[in-house]
Amino acid sequence: MPQSKNKFDAIVIGSGMTGGWAAKELTEKGLRTLVLEAGRPIVPEKDYVEHIPPWDMPFRGMRDQKKILRDQPIQSHCYACEETNAQFFIKDTEHPYTTHPAKPFRWIRGRQVGGRSLVWGRQCYRWSDLDFTANLREGIAVDWPIRYADLAPWYDYVEDFIGISGEALGLPQLPDGKFLPPMQLNCAELAIKQALAKSFGAERALTIGRVAVLTQSHQGRAACHYCGPCHRGCITLSYFSSVNATLPAAEKTGRLTLRPFSTVHSLIFDANLRRISGVRVIDSQSRTAIEFQAPVVFLCASTLESARILLNSTTPEFSSGLANSSGELGHNLMDHIKGGGARGIIPGYDDHHSFGNRPNIAYMPRFRNVKEKHPAFLRGYGLQAEGERQGWDRGAIDVRFGAGFKKSISRPGPWEFAFEGYGECLPHHNNFVEIDHNTVDAWGIPSLKIHCAFGENELAIRKDMSIAAAEMLSAAGARGIEPFTDDDPPGFSVHEMGTARMGTDPKTSVLNAWNQSHDINNLFITDGSCMASSSCVNPSLTYMALTARACDHAVTLMKRGEL
């Protein structure tokens, strides 16, 4: 029989972006909450490595390439997986998964307290009704069961807590939020912004990224000190992560039990009560099996891990995966398409530079299919952009040497500017994951086989990113313009979503308008798996708002005795 020490008011599976929010909301609303995290604990004072100077790194920031290619060949593709912080990413050798050889998928993962919120890109954008109504208007997949008005107060709520710096633009396709003061654009970015305003008008607005990095002290966390590499941690807690903000808030209530090294194997379904009756955990260190119980379970393990847990939790009734009466569990996998853009040299400003390492980029909100319909594709993309003066590394190909060369190469080089798009991916039933019973992870848990490829619409979007970016650079007077379309496979944007979509009809969707399972009342899923479409903006802010909203709903139901 399970012991009472294994009983809680709520269980949250995962401690990352959404698990942290569920922990905060549920504990603050009075629930004794257990957070299960598969990975190790993170202690900022010990584990954060952002201020290690390059000369104290054995490979001077070039990473231990032999080790990383041996242990982390997939994770090594992620720019944020560096020499000092590779431990914030999984060892691929411990976490195998399979794909069709012609359909590669890059699954970037972090298993530690905080999950990938430690290493995320921190860009935060609200969705608009252009996004929430897209499936309905175009007859694609299923309609979202919510609209912007349902989520707007929760965006406010989340932004108030995490602190997002940015500039209000008044664009209907990218609603403004509650912003801290924006960071500055640099000289090249300002030049492009002004040139584009002249050539294209207000439609192509270049703005500073809306980013979860504090430009002034906020909610007990300090302002950014512009050291640069947020993905190595931040001892001043200036960027948002669950370790830096939500988990400490949950801890403060006295009702949080955080259990690291707890790999969730599956959920236990009570067919008589039609409820989740427990969570099966394998202790990641001792490898012993343990069970925990609570009246409500929040699954926040990430899009692919949450799908995997449910697909591994079969019962006679749910033979194809728990909470899967719709048959949509594991399907409709999406990831933003990137890899399209252009770069060039911006003439002038030779006597100007920027100071400090801004942990942010410039951003051009979506301009395709906002007012006029584009002939080649549905939906659209936003462009991330960055200007930067070339550094000393341009000196390798230089034939000069000696004192004059040393002096010259130590000065900043020409201003470069690059655009790179993040495009919307349509939901396709045929992009899906299933359990690969022949492949298990280091804990013996069956892993996933991922079937995912970009379709014609996504590829047309990538092509247009490159054309439009080159066009804009040309209009702005850039030289040496190099358009590019790289073949980045799905997964590489690390914005995977859609494997347990929300919808109004239990026959075609896994979750209702409150992120609650249509089939099982006491199961909520609030990570990226709930998404019915992908928009083109970075999704974490929306996951967080949905999580806070779902927690509020769950607690309301509990109080009414309906859970």
Added chain:
Amino acid sequence: MDRRQVLKLLALSSTLPAIPAELFAAFREIHSGLGSVPSLKVLSPHEDATVSVMAEMIVPATETPGAKDVRVNEFVDHILADWYFEEDRARFLAGLADVDTRAQNLFHKDFVDASPAQQSEILRELGENMAEAKAALADGPRGYRGALPEPQNNFYFMFRQLVLTGYFTSEAGFTQQLHEEIIPGRFDGCLTLNSSTTTKGN
């Protein structure tokens, strides 16, 4: 000072005009022991001497330290031993031997025994060679995100990459030559470049 005190200090000020030396020292102490340089693992004494002379010619000591002062040769040896795959290491060492072949053909002595003018001539020759290799790639496919193709297999290009990396990521190269700071404390997007400032910027 431990890390908690550092955190407190940093949290007290919303912007830091400059990071106190003491604070930075504290950060470094926390991660001390990284990056200690062992003795040579791959380069023979003769090869090491050649690397040292060539590196110092590219980045000489001026009013700031040069390649030799920051022991770029040891960094090169470390990369050859522990970072390069076998293929790159073999290519690099063959290129290094070729430097002596060139010196023997032209001046009938090894590179390290040649006069400074003769050594400069060899470096110029290697540079021409590298530029030709680069030119041959001009119409070739672009790299990741439109990057212009570089002659990755050219010895002199490999050598210059290692020398510049070893120098500019050293403490002296980073702080004295580039005037970079680990914790700048603020961000300014567009400033007039001070004639004494060599910071590459963002």
